[in-house]
Amino acid sequence: MAAQDLIFGVVADDLTGGVEIASLLVAGGVPTEFRIGVQHGEPEFDAAAAVVALKSRVAPVAEAKESAAEAANWLRRRNPRQTFFKYCATFDSTPEGNIGCCTDLMKEIVGAERVIFCPSFPEKERTVYNGHLFVGRDLVSESPKRHDPLTPMTEPDLVKVLQPQTRHGIGVLPWKAVSSGAKAMARIVEELVDSGRPYIIADAICDADLEALAEFTADWPLVTGNSTIAACFPAIWRRRGLLDGHPAPKRLGPLRGPGAVLAGSCAEQTISQLEEFRKAGRPVLRIDLREALSGEDPAAQALAWTENHMGEGEFAIATSAEVSAVNELQERMGRRAAADLAESVLARIAVGLVERGLGRLVVAGGETSGAVVNALGISRLAVGPQKRGSIPIAQGDLGRPFGLCLKSGKLGPDDIFADRLQAMEKGEI
Structure with missing residues (x-):
């Protein structure tokens, strides 16, 4: 070849x-x-x-x-x-x-x-x-x-x-x-x-x-x-013999800096993971997107909330909601418009967090992950190896190394958020 x-x-x-x-x-x-x-x-x-x-x-x-x-x-x-x-x-x-x-x-x-x-x-x-x-x-x-x-x-x-x-x-x-x-x-x-x-x-x-x-x-x-x-x-x-002559993949190094979770998935597994994160003593802000329809700015409000948490450990911000709340928002806005609203809110929050020095980020939800990475202007990632039963981590370049874990809403054990943030900090898989 x-x-x-x-x-x-x-x-x-x-x-x-x-x-x-x-x-x-x-x-x-x-x-x-x-x-x-x-x-x-x-x-x-x-x-x-x-x-x-x-x-x-x-x-x-x-x-x-x-x-x-x-x-x-x-x-x-x-x-x-x-x-x-x-x-x-x-x-x-x-x-x-x-x-x-x-x-x-x-x-x-x-x-x-x-x-x-x-x-x-x-x-x-x-x-x-x-x-x-x-x-x-x-x-x-x-x-x-x-x-x-x-x-x-x-x-x-x-x-x-x-x-x-x-x-x-x-x-x-x-x-x-x-x-x-x-x-x-x-x-x-x-x-x-x-x-x-x-x-x-x-x-x-x-x-x-x-x-x-x-x-x-x-x-x-x-x-x-x-x-x-x-x-x-x-x-x-x-x-x-097709891999002969190809070097082994490079290992990702450890990353410091504040860590956060942004969750847009409404999957039952993501809801459980947010609850586990909260029960472990980490603050979780739940955004009700229905409030945006009355003129509120949930992204700005969320970023104001983070001012008290950026230096105190890891935290989560979520638009994830139960089926009844999702259905109500979709009835008022339409399915695609409701999804676009959630993605745009979390993407704005991600940009604001990075501007405030965020170093590690877990994102729950495939569409949310795409919106966040696009807003951050990342077009290339170094991806780490898969660990059985877990979710891989990656690193992007924002003028400094930036840790990411991009998670499908349906996957991962209940403690995945804290586990992946710690893995990025330690340089583990």
């Missing part, structure tokens, strides 16, 4: 997912470049893999397609051996998009004849069986995901979820074939492609299934799914 070629080029539909897949690649010993947003100029960097994290998951379809195509074409300048489209384990999307429509474009760009869709994350009990998505024992439509304010998942059959988003036919690679090995999978895939169904939802209920699917698709030009199947590729590349 030529020195300038990439082994792996990733387009992620949100920032937290992009950081997650980058951290798993780094943990697998793969030097990985991480960029945020659509890139311009030549992709000049020394790495075996590159991740471009977009904010396209809930963007208007035309905008999502444009950014996905630009990211994929930018990566193609480095001739990646394989392109990967990363989305959420719960297949977050709507009938309009944006998984199917973005995959359609990438399929054309890389010249793929067939594409696998593998969202499963068995460790977090997100699994696919008979083409249906489960969260634990429940279908996704019976899980809290059905209440997601932006991408409510009310249909568990992923064929039905994906079909309105794409012009291509869709089939299922059943667990019986996945668990039987490459020959069984190849037979089913050929039958599906020959019958006009090149988009293939893969069943996977355990890590062994992901490993089998990764081995099976390691030479496919385009693979899509969650970060967990991507985490299986480094071992394959190493076995094939």
